[in-house]
Amino acid sequence: MTKTVCVRISEEEKRQLQKYGKLSDVLREAVELYLNAKKSDGLLQKLADLQAKNPIKTTIEEEVSLIREDRNR
Numbered sequence: 001m002t003k004t005v006c007v008r009i010s011e012e013e014k015r016q017l018q019k020y021g022k023l024s025d026v027l028r029e030a031v032e033l034y035l036n037a038k039k040s041d042g043l044l045q046k047l048a049d050l051q052a053k054n055p056i057k058t059t060i061e062e063e064v065s066l067i068r069e070d071r072n073r
Contacts, residue, residue, distance in 0.1 A: 007027060009017070020026045058066075 014023065017023055017026045
């Protein structure tokens with residue numbers, strides 16, 4: 001179901017947006033991009049929080065040792 005949203009913009013903003021196509025399509029795409037960016041920001045923040053709680057740090061020597069152990073199984 002599609003809802004109607006009213007947006008107030010100046011004539012200059014309208015002219016600038018119309019350079020990229022039909023005004024309604026440009027605004028729809030802009031809202032979608034904004035929502036996707038906000039969703040990505042939230043996911044990246046959750047990831048950063050999880051990484052801060054569970055830091056995993058290994059040296060190159062430890063990595064090589066773990067790889068060798070896996071190969072020998």
